[in-house]
Amino acid sequence: MTDIILSAQGLVRRFTARKPLFGTPSVVQAVSDVTLDVRRGETLAIVGESGCGKSTLARLLTRLLAPSEGAVVYDGRDIASLSDTEMRTLRRDMQFIFQDPFSSLNPRMTVGALIEEPLRIHRMGSAPERRAKVADLLRKVGLRPEHADRFPHEFSGGQRQRIGIARALATGPRIVVGDEPVSALDVSIQAQVVNILEDLKEELGLTLVIIAHDLAVIRHISDRVAVMYLGEIVELGDAAALFEKPAHPYTETLLSAIPIPATGARKARSLVDGDPPNPISPPPGCRFHTRCPYAQARCRSERPGLRTLAPDRQVACHFAEDLSLAGVDATMAARPAAAERRFAVYSNARANMTGAETNKTKLPTEE
């Protein structure tokens, strides 16, 4: 029996989009009936295109938003029903990394104060102990302890995101939810931040939930992937298996959008056209039928529920067994040579960093 750390049960979140003076207000269901288990120690990626409700789901899981219906169970307790004070105490165990490193750090606090703040709020350690912990955290994310006295605006996007990570890790959380933690960063910085997350997860024994719209980014760090479309989970499964053989047409579409950096690798990619339907009035039946190339009459009337297709694989499609969908060829989507070099340089640097005080080895630098 796998160990479940966090579990969403029938989560629904509605937002009022427009409230006219008379008449009925229009309501968007950003997340509709999501049930999902997060296993202890895993990295779960939640992917989907813009507006599919993945950021809302991330906020529901950490109760930055309250659900309209359903429950979020952490450690056997429904966190949606906790009082404000109880929830604040729980935040020690449950942290959040924000998407935009430029707006998620208070511009009027120094980096040291920002990272120390969670420790202070949860009354962890004396002032000198906290100071030492801040220095340690800065080192862990590849910054220097002297940076503690500077303000966020003095740092680049990648550095700020690492400050955000240090802040999220300060209290020693057990689960960290990242809302597109790298999508606001330059592609060359993304690898760096993803690697820091991966290393720290290993080192601190974290459970990670990563929201992303870019499958290429999460591919090599996630253990399982949940694919969302219009507020629903349409497919959930082991990352490698899901990439290799998707069971839902929407997953196939997402996978076909991953750029393959090889000559002649471009496939006929126009599987799906247009935008997702208006979430204020989602289509009847399967929500994807308006764009699905395999849609049949049944899809237009009957809504498919999430069902178990194989162990560790759930899908919401009537014809999952009948369809033979194209995945990503493992060799084709491997890291290109240049990226591989960068990752190697990075790992070397990380390895040397720990011993940097004793041996003054010149670290390899990027040209």
Place this chain on the structure above:
Amino acid sequence: MSVTATSEIEADPLPPRQRSRAWAKFRRNPSALLGGVIVVFFLVVALLAPLLPVPGPAETDWSAVRKPPNAAHPFGTDEIGRDVLSRMIWGAQASLLAGVVSVLIAVLLGVPLGMVAGYMRGWTDAVISRFTEALLAAPFLILAIALAAFLGPSLTNAMIAIGLSAMPIFVRLSRAQTLSVMTEDYVESARAIGIGHVGLIWRYILPNIFPPIIVQATLTIATAIIAEASLSFLGLGQQPPAPSWGAMLNTAKNFLEQAPWMALYPGIAIFLVVLGFNLLGDGLRDALDPRDT
């Protein structure tokens, strides 16, 4: 920025941090310094008034009525032979006090109200906002006059009246600023680490809404000094024979042709103090913002 984390490790060590960035930045700003000097000069003059070698502000010299500036009276004398310099020095007390205290009243009442409205939203906001709008519906000076008349004529009551009249601006400003700061990601990030209401307001919202409030406050000091002058003219502010710049100016307007010095010097004083507070306010705003250097 390089791809790897190596750049940070190899970078030069930092110079030691300055003890106060704000002060260092303020010192480098000449106009802010000028403003500070003007304000400090008038404050010192006002405080030292009893020690300065000038005649008493209410002492009359019937042999020197409406005399132009001369050796005995460097700024001349007024219509009943009082020394204009002396009255200006003593009047600085009333004018500065009226300006600063009334704005303090307005800020201390208005900013918390505005922040509560912006933070709580809903009914609290509706009640505070409607109350503020009702106050704003009456022109500033009319409201101050009405309040001062209701409270009774004295400098203290004039300050309270001006403070209450100036309060709605601060309620609206801080409410609007709070609403905009509340949508910032860093406020959500504060909630994500489990911060309480007090910490959120004190460490996140207040510092980020403060700069426009400082600027508004310095501008309002200027308005308040003029408002005190107007109330004094109507007999609702500083009571004669005690001097204030506004009261002097208002008397002087009757003698503009015969004794222009009576209006000139109080006018210059008001102008300088208002300018000084404005420069100081701008300088403070820049110095307190960690973002630009």
